[in-house]
Amino acid sequence: MALQLGDLVPDFTAETTEGKISFYEFLGDGWGVLFSHPKDFTPVCTTELGRVAKLKGEFDKRNTKVIGLSVDPVENHEKWAQDIEETQGARVNFPMIGDADRSVADLYGMIHPNANDTQTVRSVFVIGPDKKLKLTITYPASTGRNFDEILRVIDSLQLTADYMVSTPVDWKDGDDVIVAPALSDEQARERFPKGFVTQKPYLRLTPQPNR
Numbered sequence: 507m508a509l510q511l512g513d514l515v516p517d518f519t520a521e522t523t524e525g526k527i528s529f530y531e532f533l534g535d536g537w538g539v540l541f542s543h544p545k546d547f548t549p550v551c552t553t554e555l556g557r558v559a560k561l562k563g564e565f566d567k568r569n570t571k572v573i574g575l576s577v578d579p580v581e582n583h584e585k586w587a588q589d590i591e592e593t594q595g596a597r598v599n600f601p602m603i604g605d606a607d608r609s610v611a612d613l614y615g616m617i618h619p620n621a622n623d624t625q626t627v628r629s630v631f632v633i634g635p636d637k638k639l640k641l642t643i644t645y646p647a648s649t650g651r652n653f654d655e656i657l658r659v660i661d662s663l664q665l666t667a668d669y670m671v672s673t674p675v676d677w678k679d680g681d682d683v684i685v686a687p688a689l690s691d692e693q694a695r696e697r698f699p700k701g702f703v704t705q706k707p708y709l710r711l712t713p714q715p716n717r
């Protein structure tokens with residue numbers, strides 16, 4: 507069955523552009539993003555990998571490791587990295603798994619045979635420090651992902667993990683957040699000293715607590 511939110515993600519070992527890794531060891535105690543792309547030396551993938559390289563510092567700030575994957579061998583990833591640097595102006599600065607035997611792709615359900623039976627789709631898995639799946643999204647090969655959105659979701663997930671809040675539609679870092687309905691007004695006053703605005707008893711907004 508496909509991995510679902512809240513599931514413990516499977517551990518694996520794999521060859522990468524930075525040597526052999528054990529996934530759990532690679533993640534350590536922090537957050538992780540495992541993402542697949544369909545094929546090396548293809549245009550959309552080239553732009554995506556360049557973008558992730560440019561955003562590496564943003565992932566680092568969020569204590570989040572990033573790791574890419576396709577079913578191409580590591581040697582191809584290494585050759586392709588030169589094209590990515592040349593065309594996107596960024597050196598790939600995170601490991602890329604060479605999953606030529608598709609073992610990780612199958613473990614994570616990254617091949618959707620009715621879309622393409624030999625290439626991975628554009629899967630994203632965001633994994634928490636507890637190794638549980640916090641977010642998964644799937645894009646088709648023809649659509650490049652928005653990695654700013656993935657950072658935005660990580661910001662939301664980390665706020666939820668640290669405070670009893672959730673984030674409203676189109677929320678971005680710095681906007682007001684929603685007080686968990688499970689908290690009474692009295693508990694919310696203690697927990698959120700900046701106060702909160704009650705629009706409905708179930709809809710209370712408070713300034714972002716970690717700002």
Ligand code: BEZ
Nearest residue numbers: 544545548549550551647
């Ligand atoms: C691309 O990255 O452009 C791409 C890869 C596989 C299929 C279609 C497009």
